[in-house]
Amino acid sequence: MASNIAKGLGKGVELAEEVRDERSADNLFAGIFTGKPSLKKVFSDWPKPSAEEVAKRSKVMSDVANFLLNKVDIYSIDDSGSVPLEVFKDMAELGLYGLKAPKEFGGMELSNTSYTDVLSLLASWCSAPVIAVSAHNTIGCVFPVMYYGTDEQKSRLLPELIKWPTGFCLTEKDAGSDAYNIRECAVRVRDAVGNIVGYRLSYQKCYTTNGILTDHVPLAKNLAVVARIVSDPAEIEIEKDQRKFCFGLFIVPTDSEGFDIGLKNTFIGMRGIHNSNPTFDNVYVSASNLIGEKRLDWESKKGWGPREGSGIKIAFESLNTGRIAIAKGCVGASKQALNLTRWWANKRSQLGGPLADKELVRDKLIFAAANILAMEAMARYASICFDNGQDVRIEAAAVKIFASEKAWQIIDNLAQTRGGRFYETWQSLSRRELTPPDEILWTGARPNRIFEGANEILVQLMFREGTDKYIKAAMPFLSVKNLKDLFKPKGFGSRIAAFIKLTGYYLKTFASRSTVGTDTRLMTHLEFVDLMSSKLARKILAKSARYRDKLALKQLMLDRFSRIAISLGAMALTCSYAKQLDKENPGHDYSQLADIFCKATRRDVDKLFKTLDDNDDEYRWRVSKRLLDGNFDDFLLGGIIPMTEEHMRGPKE
Known part of the structure; x- marks a missing residue:
């Protein structure tokens, strides 16, 4: 049963709760939430790939670099808003649609770590190919078939899916x-004796990447489609009990009768993305193309058909790897932004010398370098955990939030350094001088905070997953709405037992700490992570006891909790990764960058802790209600022509 906290976070989170992975989230970030970060484990040597993996990765990276330099014109793609069909064919010849698929089905079987390195390389040059490759390998048809398909489905589908x-x-x-x-x-389709033989899909989806080539002409030959399974379409409106909702994931051929890929969407940035809003009009899909777990309990207790009910779970799990992919794309784009910022800082002179000699500009450069190191450390750790079969829900959310926000700052700093030249389109500026793709990088960076789960949603989910141990143990107490209900006879024993458990967790956060041997310069940062994770756990427990079921409504508080955890995890991983890089590259002293990152992050953490108690959240909430009611409109809308729906373009609802 979904927890009260999940209910407080909204229906979407409540639904996620129903299908959430029950594996224990016991990696670094879960430990930070509970005050016991596994620092010794994190500071063991980072695993080395096998010789075969190194060789495969090296060849793919070399092939992709040559492909980008010789076949991908970033300016032409941005200008036309489309990727030439030949580029998609070139990527097929390189095997980029089967990077993670098993070798027995024709794939390269790269680890997630090597795979995301390829994505980072692609993203450093042009957003269009990385979007195509990532959308296909990470959240397209390959993932569900690889991890949830039957042997028959894998043999039948994968050899074709990895070709396009x-x-x-x-x-x-x-x-x-x-x-x-x-x-x-x-809608279930049954044969004469009542067996489910197929389904008929109807409705319109939005923002499907890789689906379209041109208007009404599909690019993809197959789509992974999540739909709600019913026996009668009327159930969609009539049935409101989400526990009875049955979702399925289907592999749908785009040449199916009744399918229309629609019109090609255009975007502010990422201009080469092939994206549309496909329509399904009674499209028939064979039951053999339903992907899902075999759950006899669902079939017997809920009356669902074979392999029905896994759609949302599979989708959410694919989004975990999608978030890691976005983070690595941010790493590649940020490295390019740093490269271009440094190029311009050395080239451009103002006020008596090059920009590179100005403190404000150098600070932008060092901010980029230190945060790129942190982004890479977090993304690599998440991929390693995934490759080891570990749960990555929290790690994936953390690195996606962190990388998408830091990348935006780094690329926006490039824009600021470039000055007015940044704001002139490359088409205009390149008539007079050499023009880097700074505008293309900038417009392409903004959506990363939205894709694969908006960051505002992910910080809430991070808190839910990170505090799972507390929630399970203390739910009878946390569910109490009023303290007077705590002493009601019914359930009194379970509530008191839960309160005692919560108190026990609180006291354990004061236990003696263990240290990790490393560079003396970084030791203080690790001690800070250790101590602050204990403080975070105590704060969470104290606020949980105070607000109980209302805690889920304190979104700003949950945001601070999660951002403290993200910052502490980033510090630990950056120190660890810098230590590893120093071992592999003696003399470069990457620990300097880690030290700079950690010093700045410590100040951020201190501020977040302070605002957990010293804030005006409730006051702002009350005043915002007056704002929504129009109380300040005489000033806020005075002197302008307020735009309404009447003035907006598009069909009127």
């Missing part, structure tokens, strides 16, 4: 992060 890009259909007009609102229905 595929797409993923989850988002709808009213269903984004809140997947509870999915309205696409998959």
Whole structure:
């Protein structure tokens, strides 16, 4: 049963709770939330790939670099808003649609670590190919078939799926992060004796990447589609009990009758993305193309058909790897932004000398370098955990939040350093002088804070996953709405027992700490991580006891909790990764960058802790209600022409 905390976070999170992975999240970030970060484990040597993996990665990286230099014109793609069909064919010849697929089905079987290195390389040059490759390998048809398909489905589908890009259909007009609102229905089709032989899909999906080539002409031959399975379409509106919702994931050929890929969407940035809003009009899909777990309990207790019910779970798990992929893309784009900022700082002279001699500019450069190291450390750690079969829910969310926000700052700093030249389009500026793709990088960086789960949603989910141990143990107490209800006879024993457990967790955070031997310069930062994780756990327990079921409504507080955890995890991993790099590259002293990153991050953490208690959240909430009611409109809207729906472009609802 979904916890009260999940309910407080909204229907989408409540639905995620119903299908959430029950594996224990026992990696670094979970330990930070509970005050016991596994620093010794993190500071063991980073695993070395096998010789075979190194050789495969090296060849792919070399092939991709040559491909980008010789076949991918970033300016032409941005200008046309489209990737030439030949580029998609070139990527197929390079095997980029089968990077992670098993060798027995024709894939390269790269580790997630090597795979995301390829994504980082692609992203450093042009967003279009990295979007195509990532959308296909990470959240397209390959992932669900690889991890949830039957042997028959793998043998039948994978050899074809790795030859050409595929797409993923989850988002709808009213269903984004809140997947509870999915309205696409998959109506069961039965034979004469009542066996399910197929499904008929109807509705429209939004923002499907890789689906379209040109208007009404598909690029992808297959799409992974998440839909709500029903026996009668009327159930979509009639049935409101989400526990009875049955979601499935289907591999749908785009040449199916009743399917229309729609019109090509255009975007502010990422201009080469092939994205549309496909429509399904009674599209038939064979039951053999339903991907999911075999759950006899679902079939017997809920009356669902074979392999029905796994759609949302598979989608959410694929999004975990998608978040790591976004983070590595941010690493590549940020490295390019640093490269271009340094180039311009050395080239441009103002006020008596090059920009590179100005303190404000140098600070932008060192901010980029230190944070790129942190981004890479977090992304690599998340990939290693995934490769080891560990749960990566928290790690994936943490690195996606961190990398997307830091990359935006780094690339925006490039824009600021470039000055007015940045704001002139490359088409205009390149008529007069050499023009880097800074504008293209900038517009392409902004969506990363939205894709694969908006950061505002992910910080809430991070808190839920990071405090899972507390929630399970203390739910009878945390569910109490009023303290007077604590002493009601019914359930009194379980509530008191839960309170005692919560108190026990609190006291354990004062236990003696263990240290990790490393560079003396970094030791103080690790001690800080250790101590502050204990402080974080105590704060969470104290606030949980105070607010109980209302804690889920304190979104600003949960945001601070999660951002403290992200910062502490980033510090630990950056120190560890710098130590590893120093071992592999003597004399470079990457620990300097780690030290700079940690010193700045410590100040951020101190500020976040202070605002946990010293804030005006409730006051701002009350005043915002007056704002929404129009109380300040005489000033805030005075002197302007307020735009309304009447003035906006598009069909009127």
